[in-house]
Amino acid sequence: AAMGRASGKPAQFNKSRGAGGGCGVTLRAEDAERVDPDDFEAYCSELFQYLQTVENRLFSEGLHTLGAPPSRDHLVQYLSAFFGEDLPEAAVNAVADAGSGGVPAVRAKLDAMFRSASATSPFEAPLSAEQRAALDAKLERAVDIRALLQRNTEELDAVLRALAGEYVRPEAGGDLLRDGEGVLPTGRNIHALDPYRMPSAAARARGAEVATQILQAHADANNGALPETVAVNLWGLDAIKTKGESVGIVLELVGARPVTEGTGRVARFELVPLEELGRPRIDVLCNMSGIFRDSFQNVVELLDDLFQRAAAADEPPEMNFVRKHSSAMQAKGLENSGARLFSNPAGDYGSMVNERVGQGSWENGDELGDTWASRNAYSYGRGGERGRARPEVLQSLLGTCDRVVQEVDSVEYGLTDIQEYYANTGALRRAAETAQKASGRSGGVGCSIVEAYGKDTKPKELEEVLRLEYRSKLLNPRWAEAMVAQGSGGAYEVSQRMTAMVGWGATTGFAEDWVWQQSAETYALDPEMASKLRKANPQAYSNVLKRMLEAAGRGMWNADPSIINRLQELYAEIDDQLEGV
Incomplete structure (x- = not known):
């Protein structure tokens, strides 16, 4: 537990880090009398809520095997995640246990389940016709999803047809939790969306909700002050899966809305009058991935048109930060001071940070x-x-940047799972902090993470999400065992996350001893786990040890010397094995 203690005063809980904090002081038995009871009760309440958050957090368990249908337990997990509290646990289990049976078979399973428990089936309770119809509809939907998930076996057939140059049935791509059962079955030639209708109405609404929460959270943490510039990452696959939520965030921050033609296509983004907006227009630095840049040229042009009009709008600078910053750049003689959409050179991809x-x-x-x-x-x-290379405009925007926004579009790959997040989000934040200092501003750069795959759109701070991900995945025995059971591929995934952990420490300074300590205990110092990794993928195991030693050497981990010595011994052993010594 994260705690602090001042000499001569009752021990106080470190509220700045909260229950989710990663470091602190261990409370000893002799300190118990010095703890303020009210503080202890408040902390226990906060800790309980945090543990519930960790417990209920979704994560991908292992890797998918092409053509393999989900097991009974995996079916339960899918259905539970999809329905949440809308379908009781007993009903979910009955659907999974009913084989290929429909609603009658599910009801029979439930009746048998409750009879064996000497309880009354919930379906025997008096239900109105409307309640029974609603319940049957949910059960029918669960049965349909079960059947669609069991058709994963069609994946291999589709691969063989594709390799033979034969027809593969098209289907809309997406995520089951976000987009519903329309994305099933898998094994299809998936397509994305019509870029001329982006953002969709739903994406626009969710994006606006997210942006509003980001501004409110920033104001709450900064004595009511709004950010002048927010950097928003626009990623191609994220935009495809969410149908343009990140674009919706940009529009709401600037204070704009789509204008559509009769066909539903977006014709332009119009500025919302300040009287209606009720706050200043926030300037936005759009950092585009290469896929977004190349796939959504129409959206790029519409956004550029919006920013140019916002920069030229006849509005007070204190109510229009786009104009304020553009005017400041014009005074310095910079060309195209309304440029706000930046990416890699044309035809090139990646930040090279990873x-x-x-x-x-x-x-x-x-x-x-x-x-x-x-x-x-x-x-x-x-x-x-x-x-067009415009480094001066970019640096000017970075110097006014107060916050970075990143959407995470899938439960399968989060901030700690792949290299691209720290290489872009983390490095962007670091670049903004450097530019902010160079411009004489202070206050730091916040980072809002939006997990767009669920119903909850509340943004979280970067450090909070990193801690949640490490606790629920990398340091979760269930995740670790499932991943290592995948053999070489699973060991590689563990290895990649160790590299990403160094990346987050390098770009954002996230360095909390407990993460590295527990990682070492889980993957290196546990003989059984280390043996599995070493046998499955010696190169990946070597990288795991290498990154731990690198973290200690770069000051990211204050490890005990005895642990470092043991890691060095293990690294020397695997190095000899790889060299054939």
Whole structure:
């Protein structure tokens, strides 16, 4: 538990870190009398809520085997995640146990279940016709989803047809939890969305809700002050899966809305009058992935048109931060001061930050921020704005940036699972912090993470999400055992997460001893686990040890010398094995 203690005063709980904090002081028995009872009760309540959050957090258990239908337990997990509290646990289990049976078979399973427990079946209680119809509809839907999930076996057939150049049935891609059963069965030639209708009405509404919460949370943490500039990452696959939620966030921050034609296509983004908006227009730095840049040129042009009009709007600078910053850049003689959409050079992809972290070719985090900035200094928009280098405009925007926003579109891959998040979100934040200091501003740069795959759109701070992910996945015995059971591929996934952990420490300074300590205890110092990793994938196991030693060497982990010595011994052993010594 995260606690602090001042000499001569009752021990106080560290409210700045909260129950989710990663470091603190262990409360000893002799300190019990010094703890204020009210503080202890409040902390226990906060801790209980946090443990519930960790317990209920979804994570991907192992890797998917192509063509393999879900097991009975996996069916229960899918259905429970999909229906939540809308379908009782007993009903979910009955659906999973009913084989290919429909609602009557499910009812029979439930009746047998409750008879064996000497209880009364909930279906025998008096239900109105409307209640019974609603219940039957949910059970029918659960049965349909079960049947669709069991058709995963069609994946291999589709692969063989594709390799033979034969027809593969098309289907809309998406996520079961977000988009519903329409994305099933798998094994289809998936397609995305019509880019000319992005954002969809639902994505626009959710994006607006997210943006409003981001602004409110920022104001609450900064004495009511709103951010002047917010950097929003626009990623292609994220936009496809959410149908443009990240674009909806941008529109709400600036204070704009889509104008559609009769066909439903978006014709332009119009500015909402300030009187209706009721707050200043927030300036937005849009950092586009290469896929977004190349796939949604129409959206890029519409956004560029919006920013140029916002920069030229006849509005007070204190109520229009786009105009305020654009005017300041014009005063410095910068061209296209309304440019707000940046990415890599045309035809190029990636920030190269993950390559530097992977190779260990960096000395401090500022270097990685500079690498990100040099790779993303190219402006896109209408006309000839197709990758024009505008590093001065980018640096000016970074200097006014108070917050970074990143959507996570899938439960399967989060911040700690792949290299792209720290290489873009983390490095962008570092670049903004560096530019902010250079411009003489202070206050730091916040980072809001939006987990867009569920119903809850409440943004979380970056550090909070990192702690949640490490606790619910990497350091979760259930996750670890499932991943290692996958053999070479699972060991590789563990290895990649160790590299990503170094990446987050490098770009954001996230360095909490408990994460590295428990990682070492789980994957290196446990003989059984270490043996499985070593046999399954010696190179991955070597990287796990290498990253732990690197973290200690770079000051990310204050490890006990005896642990470092043991890790060095293990690393030398696996190095000899790989070298054939």
